[in-house]
Amino acid sequence: MFRRPDLQPLQRRALHDWHGLAVRVAIAISLLVLAFAILWFDRFGLRDNIDGHLSFADVVYFTMITVTTVGYGDIVPISERARLIDAFLITPIRVFLWLIFLGTAAEFLLKRSWENWRMQRIQNTLREHVVLAGFGRTGQNAMAELLSAGTKVGKIVVVDADEEAIEIAKRAGVATIRGDATRDEVQKAVHIERAASFIVSCGRDDTSILAVLTARQMAPGVRIAVAVRNSDNEDLAQQAGANIVINPVGFAGLLLAASSHGEHLAEYLRDLATARGDVRLQERAATADEVGQALKDVSNGRAVRLYRGRTALSPWDPGPPDIQAGDQILELVPTEEAQGGR
Structure with a gap:
């Protein structure tokens, strides 16, 4: 199906967008906390090459550089278990974090810039x-x-x-x-x-x-x-x-009232109101060759009303109205004929 671009950037960013961003931030923070907890409980498998002492701040620092970079060599895993933890636990966390960062950048920067450009093209047409x-x-x-x-x-x-x-x-x-x-x-x-x-x-x-x-x-x-x-x-x-x-409520009341006067009146009114019925009402401007004719004599007798400005005239008014230039004619036509004339 043909898709038209969303013109969303003109509106203040929706709450659901901020919710999605908040969820991503929460996941990223959770992964960082998880990585820190793993490294903290295995801190004895790490060595600080600067002062030999591994503090709480050192583990926070090592967590951040490990999940975002390859490290600087000042703090290194020295035990076999620490290296396995880094390979099989910390590395997947690092990959997931980068996917979140890249996905967020694509969602909130690249995608929106692309939609802005497409929006401008649509607006011009x-x-x-x-x-x-x-x-x-x-x-x-x-x-x-x-x-x-x-x-x-x-x-x-x-x-x-x-x-x-x-x-x-x-x-x-x-x-x-x-x-x-x-x-x-x-x-x-x-x-x-x-x-x-x-x-x-x-x-x-x-x-x-x-x-x-x-x-x-x-x-x-x-x-x-x-x-x-x-x-x-x-x-x-x-x-x-x-x-x-x-007034939808008023129109529904008309249909209900019509149904009390005949079994098929409401059904026919619904038929007239929808383009998917067998017949429909069509409004059109009077043609040049119709000017001067009586309203009852045009449209094969299917004209039901004539509008002259705000005045509505009927074919059954005393002294049937003659058509003038600029009049609008309301007529009953088969649905196929109305669609074929479009």
Whole structure:
């Protein structure tokens, strides 16, 4: 599967990174303590060529130079047992320590430098992309629908502060950035000003609305859709600059209510809402040859609504509306036809 690089370096280093470093440091210290304990209990097999006396500090010194270098010859093993201990116990500890040091250097220096370079390359190509802020269940379902509707993997960028969510997004093959979607620097990193749309589902209404407000200030023309759970916050989300405000709880209530009026109503509504169903709603601009025609006479009678600015017109309104240039037509189409037109 196509993999996009993680844009992680723009965010403050995650706690799990520091945890991994702490674990490595703890292992290294444990190995050093183990090496010291072995050498201390066998200190009578060592000889100090400087003063002939082997102190606690001498054993600490000998431990450090033994596990990190080949030694200087001032303290040497003289007994057969001491030499065997150095060969079969201290040497493996030395090797493990070097592996930890080299692995840490590769992880925290080389790998991050490489990711920074790859991040810059990806940022330069981000145009007309979709930014998903929040990658919980709602965000994951939104990405699945985008992919099913024909959006290319390389045109999706996921923003989330949770490392586990980012790993899930990376396995799906999309570009990712771990960070706070409400922060200016994070939205700059995903070039929100060049995005085609911004989908926000941060889990908390206040966080989602703040992300919308930040995006609208940075990208006045981007199309923003946000999910809010509390109906009282829907107006706030619109005032923050969201084009579309969706209440998942309210939508679930509509499906439940529809099911009480007919066995198949809720099923058909779900079909309309997903790109994986048999039919779907498609929004498009009115074509030049449709201008002047009645809405009921276009799209083979499948047009269900016309949007003129913020005004919604129906084919069944008294005196069916005539189409004007700039109108947006909402129509029912088979899923195959919608995907074929992309």
